[in-house]
Amino acid sequence: MTHEDEYHDNMVKMLELIWGKGYMAPGGAGNVARLLDGTAPEGKLILDIGCGIGGPAMDMARLHGGVVVGIDLEAPLIERAKAAGEASGLQDRCTFLCVAAGPLPFSDSSFDIVVSSGAITQTEDKAPLFQETFRVLRPGGHYSCYEWMTSGADRSDDMRYWLELEGLTYVFETLADYGRRLSEAGFDDVKTTDASDWYQAEVRREYELIRDDLYDSMIELLGKSDADHFVESWRVMAVVCGSGEMRQGYCRGRRP
Numbered sequence: 001m002t003h004e005d006e007y008h009d010n011m012v013k014m015l016e017l018i019w020g021k022g023y024m025a026p027g028g029a030g031n032v033a034r035l036l037d038g039t040a041p042e043g044k045l046i047l048d049i050g051c052g053i054g055g056p057a058m059d060m061a062r063l064h065g066g067v068v069v070g071i072d073l074e075a076p077l078i079e080r081a082k083a084a085g086e087a088s089g090l091q092d093r094c095t096f097l098c099v100a101a102g103p104l105p106f107s108d109s110s111f112d113i114v115v116s117s118g119a120i121t122q123t124e125d126k127a128p129l130f131q132e133t134f135r136v137l138r139p140g141g142h143y144s145c146y147e148w149m150t151s152g153a154d155r156s157d158d159m160r161y162w163l164e165l166e167g168l169t170y171v172f173e174t175l176a177d178y179g180r181r182l183s184e185a186g187f188d189d190v191k192t193t194d195a196s197d198w199y200q201a202e203v204r205r206e207y208e209l210i211r212d213d214l215y216d217s218m219i220e221l222l223g224k225s226d227a228d229h230f231v232e233s234w235r236v237m238a239v240v241c242g243s244g245e246m247r248q249g250y251c252r253g254r255r256p
């Protein structure tokens with residue numbers, strides 16, 4: 001099946017405006033540090049699944065000493081990541097590749113660390129991707145992800161409305177589901193951490209920011225129609241996060 005790009009230019013601009021240059025998921029460099037905590041990344045070869053426009057991968061190289069291969073399904077995002085890597089002088093430590101959905105294009109035991117942020121959330125068939133992640137890790141290697149998840153409750157009208165506003169592919173599972181899937185793929189030392197309280201506070205702060213201090217900048221950058229669209233999207237996102245229906249969490253494991 002041919003992949004259809006979902007991240008249009010104004011969406012990427014908006015995500016960078018609220019989450020930081022090069023970032024398409026919340027948390028910035030602090031989120032990268034949490035993903036890599038305990039993995040001893042300096043000098044290690046890291047695979048970033050769903051690397052987007054490359055901000056996290058470049059921070060993995062610049063701040064944590066890793067050598068990073070970033071992959072994504074969307075060619076325009078990869079082109080931007082490549083340009084950003086070259087502009088930052090990191091092209092020797094960050095490689096960005098556009099890949100097709102399906103088996104990862106790497107040999108067995110290729111990487112010391114694999115990370116992802118939001119990529120699993122947007123993957124319909126998650127088990128094969130966890131299995132592929134296990135396959136490309138070297139023995140003793142770490143997998144670490146930050147993902148958006150569900151509480152497991154029936155989907156509310158607010159959630160359906162937010163998904164319609166987003167226009168992106170989301171296939172939510174629970175944090176427990178993620179832990180179970182990692183164990184079934186063969187990982188040891190599986191740990192899950194609920195980060196929902198953190199993002200509940202963060203999304204409220206973001207919503208207040210974009211409807212107030214950032215609103216004029218958004219109109220100038222995106223046009224009024226898209227600016228208003230994102231304000232409404234953040235409002236509803238704050239609702240579904242605040243209710244606990246949409247959750248955020250970290251999950252990690254180690255290949256024996």
